[in-house]
Amino acid sequence: MNMQLESLGAYLKTRRDRVTPDDIGLRTYGATRRVPGLRREELAQLAGVSAGYYTRLEQDQAGLASDQVLDALAGVLRLDPAESAHLHNLARRTTTSRLVRPEPETPHPRVLALLSSLGESMPALVLGRRGDVLAWNRTGHALHAGHVGFDAPGDPDRRPSVPRMFFLDPLTRDSLRNWDELARIHVGYLRLTAGRYPDDAALAELIGELAMGSRDFSRLWAEGDVADCTTGPMLLRHPTVGRTDIDYQVWLQPDSPDHRLEVYTPRDPASADALRLLAGSLS
Incomplete structure (x- = not known):
C-alpha cells in the first residue's frame, strides 16, 4: 500500500x-x-x-x-x-510528480572506513534515507538487533528497517523503556524525509505499511508532527546486559547526505560497564 x-x-x-x-x-x-x-x-x-x-x-x-x-x-x-x-x-512539491522506484542505497566507502575506525567499543550503525541499516559494527548489531543476522545489511532485500523494527517487532519495542518518546521522533523524522523526497516510492510504501500494521504509528502520523533526529536518550532493557542508558548521536555524511552514522555512548558508569560487557561477549 x-x-x-x-x-x-x-x-x-x-x-x-x-x-x-x-x-x-x-x-x-x-x-x-x-x-x-x-x-x-x-x-x-x-x-x-x-x-x-x-x-x-x-x-x-x-x-x-x-x-x-x-x-x-x-x-x-x-x-x-x-x-x-x-x-x-x-x-x-508539484502536483504532477510521480512516485519513482529508487535504486538500492550503497554506503560511501569513507563512511564505512569511519565506522570501521570506531572498533567495537562504541556501538554504531549507518542508516539510509528510509531508516534501513546499511552497515553496523558488531556491538551496534548486538545492541539493537541480535536476533537479526549480522550480514543482513549487505543484502538490499534483507536489510533491517529501523522503523519497521520500532513499530512491527515486539522484541524491539520491549527492549526500549522510552519507546513512546523515540516512536514519536521516528514518525516525525519519517514525515520530514517524506517532505524532502515526495517521489520516493519505497518511502511511500514503508509509511503505508506502518500505517496499516501499527495503530500507534497511524495515530502518531495523524498528528502531523515533524522532528529531526540528531541526538537524545535511548533507555534500554537489553536481553544480555540488562538496563542500559545511552545517548544516540547522528553524524551527517557530506559525501552522501541521505546517510547518517549513528553512534551510541553511555549516560552513566553502569551503562558504560554494560557496553564493555556487551563488547567483550563478542570476542
Missing part, C-alpha cells in the same frame, strides 16, 4: 489547530470559538496576507507560495527549524 503523502494545505491546517490565541497573545474577549486553534483569518492577518489567499493555500489552490509568505506563516505558527523546512519542502 502506498501512503498518500500530505499536502501543504493539510500541514498548515494541523499546525494552525495547535496554536491557540493565548499562545501568541491574541485577545478573544471571551468569544465562543469553534476551532481548537487560530482561525484562518487570524493567521492570515498576523502573517500579513489576505484571508482569501490563505484559505486558498489551505485548500491547495493558491499555486506556489513565496519564501516570504512561508516564513511569515512559520513565524506565526511558531515552527521550529525542522518544521519550517518541512513547510518549504511541501510548498515546492
